[in-house]
Amino acid sequence: MIKFGPSGTSEDFTLAGHTHTEEMPQWLAEHELDCFEYSFGRGVRIRQDTATAIGAEFAKLNKEISVHAPYFINLATKEEEKAENNHRYIFDSLAALTWFGGNRCVIHPGSPLKEERGAAMDILMKRLEKVAVLKHEYGYDDKLLCLETMGKQAQLGSLDEVIRMCSLDSSFIPCVDFGHLNARDQGVFFTKDDYKRVIDKLLQGVGEEKTNIMHVHFSKIEYSGKGEVRHLTFDDEKYGPPYEPLMQVFAEYGLQPYVICESAGTQTRDAQLMRRSYYAVKR
């Protein structure tokens, strides 16, 4: 089933007097949403009993929870010690995900440091291969690692690069951030055909199964010549991309993605807008 939900706690969640993630599944139910992404952007800091209690609430209301691994992970690092730390951040995220009872962990792959792009990509692929081996060893075969397309040209994570990364393991799937892809190339999504090109490329590159269950991040994002500047809300009419044609493409292709809205503060409302737009065409 296709799922829609917010990333992090939105302004309206806080304004409604909610303070704890345990209250999130009920909030999702009240807003006809299906899922939630918990961000460990600044580090994996959660106690097992807290995470287990949150997970129990999600299970009770039949809502799904995913996690976002720390933003400072860089799998393109040459230094062994840093690589080991990166691996630890990933496996700490997977441990927390397991306590939550979730299935998906999103990661930002990394950026070249001093190497040229191809060499950096080679290092990253080597590091990711190790992640695949460890993931199996540690018993996380059932967890999906979602590799994200990134918003700045300097970052590794073009659509082609993410497709390449996904080839390393059956549990590595794409996290297609359409706002990032749009910002990276200074505005590329306007019509259904623009989105279809991405889906067709994924079908070719990672296959039907992974495309069907892909992870999606969506928000409108301001960009400059180098790509992403900041996340906006759906009220923006300048930068885009528009969500409506993408919802039509999801419906037409019969895809079942996990769609997370990353709007700045209005992610609950905007996830609802996407959901309604999708069900207006999918009957």
Ligand SMILES: [Zn+2]
């Ligand atoms: Zn991300």
